[in-house]
Amino acid sequence: MNKKRNKLVVDRHMFRLIVMIVAWMIFIAFTRFRKFYNLVNFQTMAAQFPEFGLMSLGVMLTMITGGIDLSVVGNANLTSILMAYLLINMTDVAGAIPPYAIPLVFFLAILIGATLGIFNGLLVSKAHIPPILATLGSGELYTGICMALTKGNAVSKFSRTYATTINNRLFGLIPVQLIIFTIMALLVWFLLSRTVFGTKIYMLGTSATAAKFSGLKTDTLLIKTYLLSGIVAALGGMIMLANYNSARADYGTVYTLQCVLIVVLGGVNPVGGKGKISGVILAIVLLRMLETGLNRFPKISSYYISLIWGGVLILVMVLNFFTENKRVRRKG
Amino acid sequence: MKNRLKKLTSRNEPYIFLVLLAVCILIEIRSGQFFSPNNLVDIASAMIVPGLMAIGAFMVIVSGGIDVSFPALASLSFYATTKLLLDHNYQGGVVLPFLIAIGFGALLGAFNGLFISYFKLPTLIVTLGSSSVFKGLMQGALNSRQLAVIPTGMREWGKKALFVAKNPVSGLTSRMPVAFLVFLFALVFAFFLLRFTMFGRGIYAIGGSEVSAERAGFRVVLTKFLLYIMVGMIASVAGLIRVCMMQQAHPTNMLGMEMNIIAGVVLGGTAITGGRGTLLGCMLGTLLIVIVENSLILIGIPTSWKSVFTGALIIIGTGVSAYQVMHQGKTRSSKGKKQEVAQ
Amino acid sequence: MGESLLKAVNIYKSFVGVEALKNVTFEIKPGEIHCLAGENGSGKSTLIKIISGVYTPDAGYMEFEGKRFSKITPIDAIKNGIQVIYQDFSIFPNLTVMENLAFNSELADRRKLVNHKRMRQIAEEAIAKIDFKVDLDAIVGNLSVAEKQMIAISRALIFNTKLIIMDEPTTALTRREVSNLFKIILRLKEMGIAILFVSHKLNEVFEISENFTILRSGERVASGSTSDLDAKKFTYYMTGREFQVHRFEYEKVKEEPIFSVDKIGIEGSFSNISFDVHSGEIVGITGLLDSGRTELGLALFGIKPIEEGEIKMRGKRIKLTNPRRAIHNKIGYLPEDRLSEGLFLSQSIGDNIVISEIDNLSKAFGILDRKQRRDEIKQWVKNLAIATPNPANACQTLSGGNQQRVVLAKWLACDLDLLILNGPTVGVDIGSKHDIHSILQDLAKRGMGLIIISDDLPEVLENCSRILVLKNGQVVGDMLASESDEKKILSYMM
């Protein structure tokens, strides 16, 4: 019975997120229809969230194993800065880059992201540092390397071709950033629900001891998870590189907490073992809608956004508390 | 004696102390300025605010939680206090501001405490949410902006010095702010509280096992609730001290310092899972972070390398203590075994 | 027998539709050692919680020394001299012995400040009552289980205690520690303290208690003097079923052992241990808790790799450096602590079953073959008769016996040659225990080699063909089960 109920609770969580999104959209429809319901607006939103959406995917994966990844932003910036330098080198006098440049930088970005992720994984699995501190430290370290490399300057002046390619819209309709995000989200979904790896990390997040006694390679699993997180973060960095046509050590510093907030709001259990990608995507959509919608009201300070974010998070948790509690009482 | 030595080496504090000493000597070698009286005073005064914050963060971690909201909490309460006083053209001393700030701190701490103790929600999530709420309230509802002018009483108190240290060579002077006394008082208070009151032992007990604490008769919900109120009060005092020392109130300057504070606390040997840790270790860890953050130019490292340094410090520091815990666990179990065999 | 100390009369309690206790009446007299027995879910713990004030009964009342209460709070219970010692002892592993001992009374006195002197005095008095010697400044987490229990008992004695309820107090104790505990219980009885002893271990019930009460499905099915009780009746009251004991019989089919260890050892745990396991054989390893038996089990599964000697699987030397290597060599290990080491409680039953063989359930690139996974789960749920409406339910919904079957299924799914079972029926209902035993015997008959590590002597005698007795990390006895009995084994163990 319990799993069913468990499922119900998760679904209730999703249900709440959906209700909030719908209610908000209805409200916006009544008050600011023209300013919100237009193609450009949806395209803008779809192009904006992938950069931190990707990072949230990484945080989510690590949280399922019972950890956390606070280094995603540092990772993204370090990757994008290194790739920016590479792009500068590849840009010729006419401001063009060879056709293979974009696939190449993406490939290298994935490699760099993976390396940085592996470093985190080693700290967590082999050095046994609590993930929250290991990734806090490595995030600081990555940012530090960025600062040391760039002296805090933005790295830019590479061919505009890169930015225009990523900032483009497929068929003039779908932002390329969204496509990258969708591919990665599908990939993560597939990994979590359709592969052996997915089952294993849920189990690992539930009980590391039992995982060891069941013969799982816990260290390798952790390293792989942080590696994945590193890759998605690096891709987030590549999107930032395109969106801002430059890379800098302190881009997106607010994203760290934002990602944790999104993931928790999406119903991922910070203790590990539980969480679905659909919840995380709903959380991203909800927060993006709220923020964009709120920007349609010039008189409302944008500062209320953080108030609403925090409020939504706490309220959803309290609602869960009531349903959960009922369940526990019933189980008695 | 031997036993004592063993006890000492099995703890974290001596190692942190050695690392601290090494860093100080490095700075001294590089700059010749570290052990000058005025630099030491500077470090002591730089320690006040992070030190206070660390006391609060330490108590929360010992109780088995983790609080990331204290900078936002402190910002909201000092901002509200300063603004309120400015609006009423307050001319008096520093006592009233502190009382008001403590009041706000208690209120906001109670907000955290309500969700954490009564609803039993995970502390990380609650404080993540509440820090967002506090920030929103401050910036949205209070329409915060930098307050470059603060009430006279606060300004004067912030400038007041216990004594002034002078560097005999360069002639530079540094003030030891009166606020340092507040820090010392809070430290002694926390020490007394944690060691000599049932409330304080209750915090440790809850961190050790919440169920056992409940059964032993500790009022777990109330203890946690009061704990968060107290942490709110301490954080607010720290915030207001910072305002006085800075001579201005900047609403968002403090945000983001939570992670470094937590890192300092854990660096000092506090178990992130709760129940274990000493105030001494916590202070040593925080001091290490404060010194490194404030001495890069003295060492001659370009400021752009600052994050590399703090990052590496966090990794190495926590790595060492993680290794030690692991190592300790091993020796302990094999030792325990032998004893059992010997029986 | 005079006045009763505590009487619980016609107690009813239900939780959202489920009746946990139906019209239960229970009585205990001063200085009496009373055993409360029953299978998991029979309502034992609900009854204890009602007596200690944690739950309020829906109907019925209690009498304590003639005073009638329709309900009591935990504080009332303590004031009336009722103390509960829970299975986990309710201790603070991070604090000192002194604090663990003194906190309860300090809190009961509503002290606000800590007085180390007074606390030390309280602690000293407490341990003196049962002649327990321990360093008061030691951190409790570093002590042995028995010492922790002594702390819990001493702590209970600080108050003017008249009744101590012990919830399964012997689960994690060695044989010697158990007899120690029994001595202390008798001593408490002399002090006029009544003991309510919750257990489902047959031999303990007979050894220590004077009277008994047995619950089944929330109802009292029997109570009376222990002297009127025998093993058969006890089992029948507990389960409502009668069981036929099948003693395992082994016939050697092949001369070649499938698994053999030669002079293996780990410093500080065990040394110079050699034995063989043949196909179809069940080898029992028994010994006190500190005999090194668990370490041996962990070593054979690669969790604590051996430091000397060698291990052979079908004549080939193998190195067991981690559990994966062991599984790869077709060795499985059913751990001692099912809840933390064996199971992923909040995950589904299905995932728990397939987790160790999951790599075999994938198509290319580690993609899960969902149909195969489903079939596999279905098969094992059926084969081991795991009682669940849906294998997608979380494992924590199952009873102890069914949980143990899940762990067993996990290993059987790996198609092993050798299965090591450490305490295979600890905390398992009698009914399930019998079922698990017959499953194990059946596995052996089909050619698997099994090692049962257990201090449950009847279990070892009944199910093993050969028994090794460990003491201080050495094999001190090696005998055929058919040629030994409990007495003989005990003489080696002690």
Place this chain on the structure above:
Amino acid sequence: MKKVLAMVLLVLVMVPVLFAAGKAEAKSNYEIVVVPKDASNPWFVRMKVGVDEFAKGTHHTVYQRGTPDIDATLQAQLVQDLIAQGVDALCVVPVDLESIEPVLAQARKAGIVVITHEGADLENVDYDIEAFSNVGYGAFIMDNLAEAMGGEGVYTTMVASLTNGSHNEWADAGVAHQKANYPKMTLLAAEKRVESFDNGDVAYNVAKELFKKYPNLKGIMGTSSYDAPGVARAIEELGLIDKAFTSGTGMPLDNAALLESGIVKSLTLWDPALAGQAMIALAIKVLDGEKISGVVDLGVDGYTALQFKEGSKTVLEGEGWIVINKDNVYDFGF
């Protein structure tokens, strides 16, 4: 219970919105939005005063909207969001030139008029307004510092960040001005330019360390409005009053005490409120299709005779700046 809570939640989310919903939406021709670096900086609070004042006197929808933190990415996203809303003109004070550039390009592509302030190097703008020539302003800050230092000694420069366009131009100009006019002054070779990250506390700590490490350091040329007050605090505390000096930009009332105490002799500034108004006025002109050439009169004090910067088609420079010292600090009313 659950439903009640859900309702409470929804109400909580929407109440602030409903409040505002009634007030907004006056019929007007153009919607012009001013985007500052952030909104808690007094500089931009003052700018908002100007913008709000302008809004009252016009039939256009004019408002200022800032991000909660100084963050280049947040600012870029806010601007993108405003583009999606289809506003008519954007007046931006960029946090970071590089990251805002592609976003401004998007805006212009969408037919939105883009006016910037403190962004002289930006390409994708219609016009950039500078309150004055950056070179002149930098030289002037240097004059202030040199005067305080008595024309001799070692100094260094402080900017909000090394990527900030205007600050670095001022600092560069200041250094060039010193080389030309104050031969006895030297730039500290080891630390030529330090950053304060628009944070008074950082400015204070950096200054303190600098004075300790380099005992002969005599002056710090600040640029952002946080620099001089932070450095001044360090000077006071280290007992260096009348031995070390600073200069820079600052708001009058906020710095009154500093100026009166004599730690800082004088500060320079232009009125951000007027700058905000000038941006809007220019945006309206552009939207109205007026030709911008020669000397431009925006009808805003100090911006009545804007001239194109030499060699630039987009950068307009106003005239003059304000110097505040202890004598005139209370004359401005902000």
